[in-house]
Amino acid sequence: MRAYKPKDNVQAKAYYTDRFYVSPQVPKSPVESDEIFAKDLEAIKANFTVLDAYIQVEQMVVYINPQDNFKVLKLLRDECEYTQLSEMSAIDWLATRGGFEIFYQMLSMNKRKRIRIKMFINKGESVNSVEKLFRSADWSEREMFDMFGIEANGHPFMKRILMPYDWQGFPLLKTYPLQGDEFAAWYEVDKIYGKEARDIIGPELRDSAKVDRYDSERFARLGYEVPKGTVITGNEPKNEENYQEEGGVFMIKKFDKKDSVVVDDPQR
Amino acid sequence: MAQHKVNYTQNGGLPVALTSIDKIVNWGRSNSIWALTYGLACCGIEMMASGASRYDFDRFGTIFRASPRQADVMIVAGTLTKKHAEFIKRLYDQMTEPKWVISMGSCANTGGMFNTYATVQGVDRIIPVDLYLPGCAPRPETLQYGVMLLQKKIRANKASRAQVAKRLM
Numbered sequence: 001m002r003a004y005k006p007k008d009n010v011q012a013k014a015y016y017t018d019r020f021y022v023s024p025q026v027p028k029s030p031v032e033s034d035e036i037f038a039k040d041l042e043a044i045k046a047n048f049t050v051l052d053a054y055i056q057v058e059q060m061v062v063y064i065n066p067q068d069n070f071k072v073l074k075l076l077r078d079e080c081e082y083t084q085l086s087e088m089s090a091i092d093w094l095a096t097r098g099g100f101e102i103f104y105q106m107l108s109m110n111k112r113k114r115i116r117i118k119m120f121i122n123k124g125e126s127v128n129s130v131e132k133l134f135r136s137a138d139w140s141e142r143e144m145f146d147m148f149g150i151e152a153n154g155h156p157f158m159k160r161i162l163m164p165y166d167w168q169g170f171p172l173l174k175t176y177p178l179q180g181d182e183f184a185a186w187y188e189v190d191k192i193y194g195k196e197a198r199d200i201i202g203p204e205l206r207d208s209a210k211v212d213r214y215d216s217e218r219f220a221r222l223g224y225e226v227p228k229g230t231v232i233t234g235n236e237p238k239n240e241e242n243y244q245e246e247g248g249v250f251m252i253k254k255f256d257k258k259d260s261v262v263v264d265d266p267q268r
Numbered sequence: 269m270a271q272h273k274v275n276y277t278q279n280g281g282l283p284v285a286l287t288s289i290d291k292i293v294n295w296g297r298s299n300s301i302w303a304l305t306y307g308l309a310c311c312g313i314e315m316m317a318s319g320a321s322r323y324d325f326d327r328f329g330t331i332f333r334a335s336p337r338q339a340d341v342m343i344v345a346g347t348l349t350k351k352h353a354e355f356i357k358r359l360y361d362q363m364t365e366p367k368w369v370i371s372m373g374s375c376a377n378t379g380g381m382f383n384t385y386a387t388v389q390g391v392d393r394i395i396p397v398d399l400y401l402p403g404c405a406p407r408p409e410t411l412q413y414g415v416m417l418l419q420k421k422i423r424a425n426k427a428s429r430a431q432v433a434k435r436l437m
Contacts, residue, residue, distance in 0.1 A: 163386070164351045171385055180385030188353035188388055193436075201436070204389040205378065243416050249423065250291040252299075 028054040036111055040080050048072055059114045066102070066119040070128045073104060073117065077133055082106040082115055085134035088141070090148045092174045099123050100150060104130070121150070129154040147172035166191075179206055293427035297340070297366070298419040300329040304339035304359065308346025311373040311405040315345040318408035328415055336362040341418065342395075343411070347375035348388040360395045367434075368422075370414055371397045374404045396434045 031041050031053050037060040041053050044062060048071065051063035064072050076082040087105040094100070099122040106115045121127060129152035131137045141152040142161040149170040151158055159165060168183045169176060179185075189201050213221055214232045224236040244254060303325075307315055319325045319332055333339045336359045348356060360369070371391050374380030377400050379389035391397060398421065401414045 176385070178384055184350070184385040187350045188394060192354055192357050192394060201393055204393070206383060206389065243420075245420065245423065250287055250295045251285070252295075 026056055028056050031055055031060060034060070036113055037115075040076070040082075040113075040115065043075065043080055044072060047075065059116055061116045061118060063118050063120075066121045066125070066127060069102070069104070069117070069119055070130055070133070073106070073130050073133050076106055076115065076117070080108070081110045082108045082113075084109070085130070085136050085140075086114075088130075088137060088144070090144050090150055092148065092172065093120075094123060095174060099125070100148060102127055102144075102150070126151040126153050128152070131155050146170070149173075290427045294423045294425065297427070298422040300331075300340075301368075301415060301418065301422075302331050302333045302338060302340050304336055304342045304363065305332045305334055306342055306344050306346075306356075306359075308344065308348060308352070309373075309375060311345035311376070314405045314408055315343055315372065315411060318411045323408040323412060325412075325415070328412070328419070330415055336360075337364060339363055340366070341368045341370060341415075343370045343372055344376040344391045344397075345372040345405075347380070347382055348391050348394070349386055350388055351386070353388050353394050356391070357394050368398045368418055369395055370399045370401060370411075370418065372401045372411060372414070373406055374402070377402070380404060392436075394436070396436050 031037050034055055037055060040060065041050070041062065044050055044064070048068045049065050051065070053060065053062045055061070073085070084107040085104060086107045088103060091101040091103070097120070099120055102119050102121060104117040106117065108114075119127075127150060129137065129141055131141060131152070132154070137152075138155070138157075139161055141155050142157070142159065144150050145152065145158060146160040146162050147170055160167060163171065164187075167187070169181055180187075185204055186195075186198060189197055193201070212219060216226055216228060216230045216232055220226075221236075223238055223241065225239055226232065226236055244252070307313070317323060319330075325331070330341075336342075340363075342360060342363065344356070360367070369391075371377050375382060375387070376391045379387050381404075383389075388394060399414050399418055401410050403410055406414075
């Protein structure tokens with residue numbers, strides 16, 4: 001039998017608090033252990049500086065300098081048969097390393113291999129756009145700009161993609177609060193009604209699990225409904241559930257439960 | 269005399285039913301609640317199921333319209349994002365009076381599970397709501413019951429009274 005744990009107020013307690021937990025790393029193996037990857041790495045090393053390279057979960061990870069990203073991806077696409085850019089984005093390392101890690105996940109259907117090209121940029125720096133090489137980078141780079149504020153030089157339409165154009169802040173930064181900053185909290189009110197409406201509409205209610213049966217402003221107890229704002233004492237009369245008014249409705253036949261037939265044959 | 273002919277001997281010899289203006293107007297209004305198709309997320313699927321043959325909204329006179337100018341009720345079915353908030357307000361303003369709003373599902377009621385920066389925490393922060401339907405997502409029966417309650421609400425009002433436009437502020 002499982003040990004009993006008291007379950008009062010479990011919703012208010014965070015079940016996970018270690019916010020900056022560093023997960024254990026999957027073991028890395030040297031690139032020489034795979035022939036195809038070793039050849040690809042040689043091709044990159046012939047022209048560009050490689051800071052680090054290893055194989056992890058059967059995929060090669062290569063660290064390069066950020067100014068080489070367009071040429072490395074061009075080399076991989078045209079000569080090493082990595083014809084697809086399946087994913088690209090950034091990782092926020094601002095707190096520990098003062099910058100972002102950008103990754104490009106490449107796929108070769110001929111070789112059945114995946115390569116991840118990684119590079120590190122400092123805060124405030126921009127990257128070269130690879131949109132001319134891979135069309136998939138068009139939206140990915142816009143999303144990277146939207147979420148992290150990293151601009152891609154040479155992109156044809158460097159605007160936000162998910163958030164509204166007039167949004168302030170970059171939501172995927174680790175410093176951005178999940179429930180939004182003050183701009184986010186009042187965004188729709190400010191935009192539609194203006195800032196003077198803040199007092200009338202009021203702040204957002206963020207505890208969506210809150211239920212208060214004595215609050216008649218926001219809650220109604222089924223079967224014991226009272227007008228909005230009534231002080232609830234607990235002696236409210238029961239309202240019988242009915243679909244029509246007592247006297248019936250003009251030109252509509254009164255629904256009578258006693259006369260209705262319940263069909264219990266599922267194959268009817 | 270054939271059976272199908274009007275029986276002129278009842279109602280004082282005339283095919284007439286007497287009623288009041290309120291009742292006849294509210295009868296018309298409550299039995300032709302045309303809804304604006306406003307499926308924003310998964311609740312939209314349940315709303316579509318309510319309109320389809322098994323649950324059959326047409327029995328209530330509820331027909332989905334693609335234009336706010338032809339709609340009487342806006343069924344907000346799904347998560348309202350902050351990016352979309354200005355458009356829901358614009359569409360609500362384009363609907364003709366009298367108009368009603370049903371907020372369908374947890375997300376439209378309170379923001380639901382999306383306790384984040386990008387979701388409006390309840391559609392009633394933008395437009396006035398008449399009916400809140402609980403559930404994630406509510407069953408089609410819930411939406412049907414909601415429409416029946418809305419019919420009841422419409423019938424309870426005086427139709428002859430000058431319509432006071434509902435405003436959030």
